[in-house]
Amino acid sequence: MKTILLLFLLNNKTIAIELNSHTIGRENSAISIEIFSSFTCPYCAKLHLNILPDLIKKYTDTGRAKITLKDFPLDLAALNASKIEKCIPVKNKLKFHDTIYLQQSEWASGSSIEEINQKLKKISSDLGISNEIFNSCLNDPKNEEFVLQTRIEAQKKFNINATPTIVINNKNITEIIQSLLFLNI
Incomplete structure (x- = not known):
């Protein structure tokens, strides 16, 4: 897994942020599940909210697998969220x-990218991210390059x-999963 370290200067203090994909579970698990999603994709929301908790419970909590959430932004709003x-x-x-x-229909439906970014800033603030860090992350070209390179x-x-x-273990099983999502399972 590739990791990039971003350094921000905030109030004369250096803040370090590692750029990598979020992994749940043990790194040395026999099964590797990678989920590529876009924060503006409704089926990604459905998978994350309805299926991912069961995958975590059945596979990562038992040590059978690790799950890595990877960015695959489909538009500028999703790229900024990533x-x-x-x-x-x-x-x-x-x-x-x-x-x-959960709030996808609210934040992703802004009339401009500036409005969408303001909604993302509010969500981030609620999770303890300062405006300075938010702006630095949003505007850092290395951060954007990392997200886009993951997608490419x-x-x-x-x-x-x-x-x-x-x-799963380097095999794309998209057709199976999409069938389940379309069938509302």
């Missing part, structure tokens, strides 16, 4: 995902053309 997610402390990342997906690499490696996409 950039902000990188600055959320690990202990609050799942809460950020939950909130973003996934697209090439796994032939991803839609979200959500689930990859």
Whole structure:
């Protein structure tokens, strides 16, 4: 897993943020589940809110698998949410995902990217992210490059053309998962 370290100067203090994808479970688990999603994708919200908790309970809590949540933003709003997610402390990342997906229709439907960013700032603030860190994360080109590079690499490696996409031990099982989501299971 590639990690990039961002350093921000805030009130004359250096703040370090590691850029990586959020992993749940033991790093050395036999099963590796990667979930590629876009924060503005309604089916990604459905997967995250309705299926992910069961996957965590059945597979990561039992030590059978690790789940890595990977960014695959489909639009500028999702890209900005992904950039902000990188600055959320690990202990609050799942809460950020939950909130973003629960409030998806509210924050992602702004009339401009500025309005969307203000809504993202409010969500981030509620999770303890200062305005300074929010603005730094949103505007840092290395942060954006990391998110977009994750997307490009996934697209090439796994032939991803839609979200959500689930990859288990490097095998894309999108068709199976999308069938389950479309069937409302």
